[in-house]
Amino acid sequence: MISSLFLCLTIGTLRASAGPLVGRAAPTVTMDGAIFTGKTSGTNTKFLGIPFAQPPVGDLRYRLPVPITYNNGTMFDATTFGPTCSQQAIKLPPAIIDGLPADAADFLINSLFAQVFPDAEDCLTVNVVTPAGSKPTDKLPVVVWIFGGGFEIGASSLYDGGLIVDRSQALSQPVIYVSMNYRLTGFGFLGGKEVKSAGVGNLGLQDQRQALRWIQKYISQFGGDPTKVTIWGESAGAISASLHMLANGGNTEGLFRGAFMESGAPIPVGDITNGQKYYDALVKDTECSNAADTLQCLRTAPYATLKAAIGNSPGLLDYQSLNLAWLPRPDGVFLTDNPQKLVAAGKVAAIPYVTGNCDDEGTLFSLANVNVTTDAQFKTYIQDTFLPGITDAQTAQIATLYPSDVTQGSPFDTGFLNALTPQFKRLAALQGDIFFHAPRRWLLQYTTSTQNVWVFLSKRFKPLPIFGSVHTSDILNVYAGGEMRDHLIRFANNLNPNPLTGYQWPQYTLATRNIATYSDGLVPVVTGNDTYRTEAIDYLNQVTLANPE
Structure with missing residues (x-):
């Protein structure tokens, strides 16, 4: 979920590109x-x-995105990225900044990130990368990247689409790469009854949808084929892609024909009014409490004031962790019901897709909970903070299925290693399953009989201390080079990730549950089985279906 932050701090190669051709x-x-x-x-x-x-901006704040047309004769410099959309303030947990002064931590994460990737409210832009010399008659497949970041942070400018396009040409399967910015955090995912009544929920998803409509209208001018669009994302970007598959009862509106989803599936969430407390906090902090129309007051609040108020809300690395303040919720417009229920009702676009997870999805987020160190505190945290409202019996069953035995926790298959606290690996296993592995399994349960599906598990970087095969690490297997990038390119071209020769990734069925497992070592991809923690993951899906937050 915090892929943008993780990648910004760990690698600087994602925006690498060759020098310009002279002349x-x-x-x-x-x-x-x-x-x-x-x-x-x-x-x-x-x-x-x-x-x-x-x-x-102005009166268009907290409104659906408005299509744009360009004035005849206008000259536009498209050689630099636009600003990122407004970011959530990141507050690092004690496990990361222990011994580091608070102002130094704030500078490293918020100020430095803002200098490298400046943000603004006027931010709705797309980036298009093509093979050099592409012509409108080429009709190339299009991959549309939706970045992750927990719906709170992130930027399309973090990622160099040239790496994808160059590799596609080397494979003789050229593609066009498109990425977009979309509204984030309290600007893009505001909840509350006022938002639902106005029909302006899930604005970040609506922005993405508008970008897809822009692609349909204009991508042929760049050499792309609007009938051959694959949406592709990681974490929040993959969740977004999956929710586009649920919008309009599963009707894609012809906007895309396939999906490639890394670490994200339709998450279990309750109605958009469940976000009321965060809406009310913004109203209070922006001095809109006495306004007759509080939503309109938020539209007119000074940008700096509103952004600061949003920054006061819980973030990804706060104690409540993946119980997010700002995220997609059923709003009656874009999402008509809990995504789990829409999936079960078959309201899913019947398109080919690829989906998968990193093995240790939850380790990154469990750094926020290192003060949970006993069995009693584990149960209290689950029932009062992470899954508020579940019963004592449900809490007890979760504690049984996710025992305190560190050898069964995440990073998985690392024995007694990486036990940052007595409950760290236990929490990491639970959080990774409930937000990532379980939603994917739920989606597969209801769709593999109606469409072609391929599933992966990334076990790369397993030796990484504390984190293991950490959330976001699969991005390196695409942008930094790896088999997943080739699978993506082939899928965009053929709706099948397999080459003519070499490793053949089997389709996923409920009978076989075959998955491609990316591993370190001499054999980079092997076929495994998606049968791990079946009882526990099935139970989590039952609990979240009954208790959507």
Whole structure:
């Protein structure tokens, strides 16, 4: 979920690109008579920071994205990324910043990130990367990247689509890469009854949907085929992709034909009014409490005031961890019901898709709970904070299925190692399963008989202390190079990730449950079985279906 932060701090190669070719004329694309000038680097051409909707500022704040048209004769410099959308303030847990002054931690995470990736409210832009020299007649498949970040942080500018496009050409299966910014945190995922009544919930998802409509209208100008679009994301981006499969009763509106989802599936969430306490806090902190129309007051609140108020809300690495303040919820418009129920009712787009997880999804988020050290505290945390409202019996059963035995915790298969606290590996196992592995299993249960599906498990980086095969590590297997990148490119071209020769990734069925397992070592991919922790994961799905937060 905090892929953007993790990658920013650990690797600097995702935006690496070759130097510009000397002597080549600057590439241009014309849309609505406006001319957009990009840049060519090596074997790819980039058009960056193109607005795909009207700026969501002023009276357009907390409203659905408004389509954009370009003025005939306008010249647009598309050689640099646009600003990121407003970010949630990150508050690091004690397990990370122990001994580090608070102001130093704030500078390293918030101030430094903001300097490298400046944010703004006017942020709805797309980036298009094509093979150099692409023409409108080429009709190339399109991969659409939706970044992760817990619906709170992230930026399309973190990722170099040229790495995908260059590799696609090396495979002789060229693709066009598109990424977009979308509204985040309290700007994009505000909850409450006022939001539901106004029909403006899930604005971040609505932004993504508008970007997909922009692609349908304009991608042919870049050499893309609007009928061959694959949506692709990681973490919050993968969850977003899965929710696009549920929108409109599963009707894709012709916006995409396949999905590639890393560490994300339709999450169990309750009605958008469950976010009322966070809405009320914003109203109070922006001095809108006495307004006749509090939502309209939030639209007119000073940007800095509203952003600061949102920053006061719980974040990804706060104590409540993956019980998020800002996330997609059923709003009666984009999502008509709990995603689990929509999946069970068959209201899912019947398209081919790839989905999978990292083995140790929960370790990163359990750093926020290191003060939970006893069995009693584990049960209290589950019932009062992480899954508020569940019964004593449900709490007891979860504690049984996720025992305190550190050899059964996450990082899995590491024995007595990585036990940061007596409850750390236990919490990591639970949090990873409930938010990542269990939703994926639920989706597979109801869709594998109606569409072609491939499933993976990434066990790479298992020796990484404390974290193991940590959430977000699978991104390295795409952007930094690896088999997953080739699988993505082939899937975008053929709706099948397999090559003509070499490892053959079997389709997933409920009878076989075969999965591709990415591993370190001489044999990078082997076929495994998706049967781990079956009883525990099935029970978690029952609990969350009955108690959506």
